[in-house]
Amino acid sequence: MKLYIKNMVCDRCKRVVREELMGLGLELTSVGLGEVETGGDIDSEKLKEVKSVLEANGFELLDDRKLALVEHIKTLIIEEIQNLKGQKPAQMNFSDFLSEKIGYEYSYLSTLFSSETGQTIEHYIIAQKVEKLKEWLSYNELTLSEMAWRLSYSSTAHLSNQFKKVTGMTPGEYKKSAMTRKTLDQIA
Numbered sequence: 001m002k003l004y005i006k007n008m009v010c011d012r013c014k015r016v017v018r019e020e021l022m023g024l025g026l027e028l029t030s031v032g033l034g035e036v037e038t039g040g041d042i043d044s045e046k047l048k049e050v051k052s053v054l055e056a057n058g059f060e061l062l063d064d065r066k067l068a069l070v071e072h073i074k075t076l077i078i079e080e081i082q083n084l085k086g087q088k089p090a091q092m093n094f095s096d097f098l099s100e101k102i103g104y105e106y107s108y109l110s111t112l113f114s115s116e117t118g119q120t121i122e123h124y125i126i127a128q129k130v131e132k133l134k135e136w137l138s139y140n141e142l143t144l145s146e147m148a149w150r151l152s153y154s155s156t157a158h159l160s161n162q163f164k165k166v167t168g169m170t171p172g173e174y175k176k177s178a179m180t181r182k183t184l185d186q187i188a
Contacts (some may be wrong), residue, residue, distance in 0.1 A: 003036045003050070004068035006060040009078055013059070020053045034075035035068075069102070070116045073109060074124065076101055081128040081151065090152060094125055130166045133159070137175045144171060 008017060010033075018031045024046065027039035042050065051061045062068045076098060079085040088097040095106040098121070102109060113121050129151050136142050144156045153159040163171050 001038045001041050003038065003042075004062040004071055005034055005036060005054060006062055006067070006071050007058055008034045008075070009082075016057055017054070017059065020057060021050065024049055024053060026050070032075075033079060034071045066112060067116060069104075069109075070113055072102060073098060073113055073121065077121075077125055077128055081125070081132055084150070094121070126162055126166060130163055133163055133171065134167075134174065137171055140175070 005017060008014065014031050014033065017036060018028060021028060021036060021038075026042070026046070028036060029039050030037040047061075054061050062071060076087075077094070080088050080094075080097075087101075088094070095110075098109055099106045110121055113119075113124070117124070132151065133147055136147050142150075144159065148154075148156045148159040151159070153162075160170055163169075163174070167174060169177065
């Protein structure tokens with residue numbers, strides 16, 4: 001049985017979910033961002049326990065297939081941008097990548113995502129990139145052009161313009177400020 005879980009955005013999230021569900025006696029065949037595969041069906045009582053333990057840890061069990069699809073889109077984007085998984089070829093755009101990975105036309109995915117989240121996939125991608133940039137800026141290990149290249153921006157000017165649109169400041173101003181980053185599940 002496949003379970004879809006909201007707010008699973010990092011490897012620590014996977015570890016917590018794995019430990020909690022195994023603690024409930026579930027046999028898990030795989031644990032990925034936003035989804036868990038169990039070795040068999042789960043009865044309604046056990047499902048209530050699963051839901052409760054997930055909620056206690058800041059997660060949400062998704063019953064609705066559309067919401068699960070939206071979470072899958074978010075997970076793929078987070079894996080590519082935040083975790084730099086590299087499953088998306090550099091020359092491929094996100095719309096083709098998402099369509100290929102999920103198996104639906106991009107127009108359907110885009111409409112669904114917008115109706116469920118109130119924002120476009122493109123804005124979500126930009127928000128994720130901005131958070132990754134904030135992380136890198138706080139480490140002070142990469143140049144702006146290295147950051148632009150790693151996130152597939154056409155230039156540092158394009159990166160800086162998008163960053164300023166979202167944050168209201170340039171990357172340099174952000175670096176000097178005491179602004180804090182958002183957790184991945186808070187990025188809207």
